[in-house]
Amino acid sequence: MPPAATVDDLTEPTLNASVCNLLRADIVACRLMPNERLRLEALRERYGVGGSPVREALMRLQGEGLVELEQHKGFRVSAVSRERLLDLMRTRIEIEGLALRWSIEHGGVEWEADLLGAFHRLANRHKTASHDGTIDADWSREHRAFHTALVAACGSPTLLGIRENLFDRTTRYVALSILSRTTPRNDAAEHEQIMRAALNRDAARAVALTGEHIERTMARVMKSLGERSAETPPQRANGRGAR
Amino acid sequence: MPPAATVDDLTEPTLNASVCNLLRADIVACRLMPNERLRLEALRERYGVGGSPVREALMRLQGEGLVELEQHKGFRVSAVSRERLLDLMRTRIEIEGLALRWSIEHGGVEWEADLLGAFHRLANRHKTASHDGTIDADWSREHRAFHTALVAACGSPTLLGIRENLFDRTTRYVALSILSRTTPRNDAAEHEQIMRAALNRDAARAVALTGEHIERTMARVMKSLGERSAETPPQRANGRGAR
DNA sequence: ATCAACCTAAATTTCGAAGATCTATTGACG
DNA sequence: CGTCAATAGATCTTCGAAATTTAGGTTGAT
Structure with missing residues (x-):
């Protein structure tokens, strides 16, 4: 399991911004592999925060094309091809x-x-x-x-x-x-x-x-x-x- | 007050997607004016949904450059100049x-x-x-x-x-x-x-x-x-x- | 009179649980 | 034996309330 930085490592004013940056870094560096499912519970644990900041961060990353969302089926790291x-x-x-x-x-x-x-x-x-x-x-x-x-x-x-x-x-x-x-x-x-x-x-x-x-x-x-x-x-x- | 379409008017599988589309349309058409503050409570009322879908929609629209967020101070429609x-x-x-x-x-x-x-x-x-x-x-x-x-x-x-x-x-x-x-x-x-x-x-x-x-x-x-x-x-x- | 510190009020941000939807398994029937 | 339907489990989605933070106004001292 790759080491996961926690939210405390960043000095962001809000949790959702921190989570967004950490997630982006993890995805870009492929510590979270392409097409990997991003379960809410897993991410909550990984970064030690609640569900709301995680979801909000994922929404933004979706706009950036780094994660994909299938309604009612959850988020994934964007696939590669x-x-x-x-x-x-x-x-x-x-x-x-x-x-x-x-x-x-x-x-x-x-x-x-x-x-x-x-x-x-x-x-x-x-x-x-x-x-x-x-x-x-x-x-x-x-x-x-x-x-x-x-x-x-x-x-x-x-x-x-x-x-x-x-x-x-x-x-x-x-x-x-x-x-x-x-x-x-x-x-x-x-x-x-x-x-x-x-x-x-x-x-x-x-x-x-x-x-x-x-x-x-x-x-x-x-x-x-x-x-x-x-x-x-x-x-x-x-x-x-x-x- | 401009007429506000509610969430029921769209056939999106989730509320946050509906709110996102409605918000985008309202902002692009300037029914929500540039630089106007977007209070959570007001938007909750406007679209008749809870706070989570609204916040998630706003996060996505921030990525699209249509709204701006100052941490702990809330969202605004992106300013124009x-x-x-x-x-x-x-x-x-x-x-x-x-x-x-x-x-x-x-x-x-x-x-x-x-x-x-x-x-x-x-x-x-x-x-x-x-x-x-x-x-x-x-x-x-x-x-x-x-x-x-x-x-x-x-x-x-x-x-x-x-x-x-x-x-x-x-x-x-x-x-x-x-x-x-x-x-x-x-x-x-x-x-x-x-x-x-x-x-x-x-x-x-x-x-x-x-x-x-x-x-x-x-x-x-x-x-x-x-x-x-x-x-x-x-x-x-x-x-x-x-x- | 001016400035600083405190205190109150409003708004954002976050959490935990309830509601809704999808996936997988099990059992019955053709 | 295969197909289909119903059920159970897991996950996503949403809500409402608690916790933080900011903004504004008041009090008191210099």
Whole structure:
């Protein structure tokens, strides 16, 4: 059983916000596996809270596309499939490209400085795929921060919100891929190229490189996804083991 | 007091889903005005349900950007401003254009037929700005259906979901504009041009026309928005009248 | 007169239990 | 032996009340 952070670990003003963040993190990192049923009672125990905060958090995550709800049948972690991954990645390439283009247009010195800083932090955080098969949480955070810094000057909260959501949803697939085979690719060079193009205000090149960056990730993930199963396994719901 | 549909009017399997749809409709149509406080007790009465379904619905609508939540201070209908409108519209132009391009690429005969049908229904539904200042609900539905038909063959559920959300959020501004001055513009011709370009597989032209279509709408809305107030009014929360 | 602390009132947030719905099992019948 | 219906168990959904938190007004001291 994976260790479950409890609500006390976060400093959120309300329980439902805490639960929402914890759940999102658990789902994105695949500590809660795709298609896994999310029973209310189990989640209540896991996070040590009542039913209302859990349900409210699940409702929000449904809107984010991380959980799915069948009326009167309960919540599940969103299923994964090649088809969905392709859809997600293609959309993300466009959104990420658009945000990057706008960011390059509007970004000033402050943006450049933050970007350089984020890259430096990322480059010095060695991507050590840790022993237990889960990716280094620190590297993951820095990686995310770097890509966020790229588009930070985009100027559109709406677009950034969409981008962030797509990032979460694709990260979940990456986490899934890492769980199955632990050979992290070295994309430090790619990140530097993207940054260089952005700082040179070469939007076309930066967008193209980002697209390829995402596509390469997708190709790897797609491969490992095929190895487990073409479609999402039915994941037979067992009560507490066959009797 | 605007007439409030109750939960019985919808055939949803659960109360929270019904409340969510009713709330969304009320907010998009500005029957619940921007920045208006959404007290739990008031909504309980309005829809005749308990507190849990209402809260869960509000959580989902927060994810959709239609309501805002300040922790421990309650929900409000999302505020409006020129700045937000500009952001929303610019993003929507890109998203709508992208979806349309993909739709033109993948669309088959079925798509063409549905699009023609949607256009015909829209063209024959006269845009009568009804007496009370609210726009004709039928026309609004057909208009929405037409734009949906344009992008229906896009092939990306993810992108379509984003598009639908942006459509809702911009429609709210349009509704606000219509409330203040009742001079509906005649955009039947624009719709036909867009459709023609799409059916001719002229993606560039279709996308450009759609962009202009949205921009024209934005210009009108922006104007009427400026007339009311530059920023969203603080909307002093009165208890039950000054004593 | 001004400011701070306290106290009251309203609203949100959360909990636990009752009501409704689905799933699985059991037993009867063709 | 297979199919179907009824029942029992589990789970989701909803309600109403208790617990926290915020906002506003009052009192008292400087």
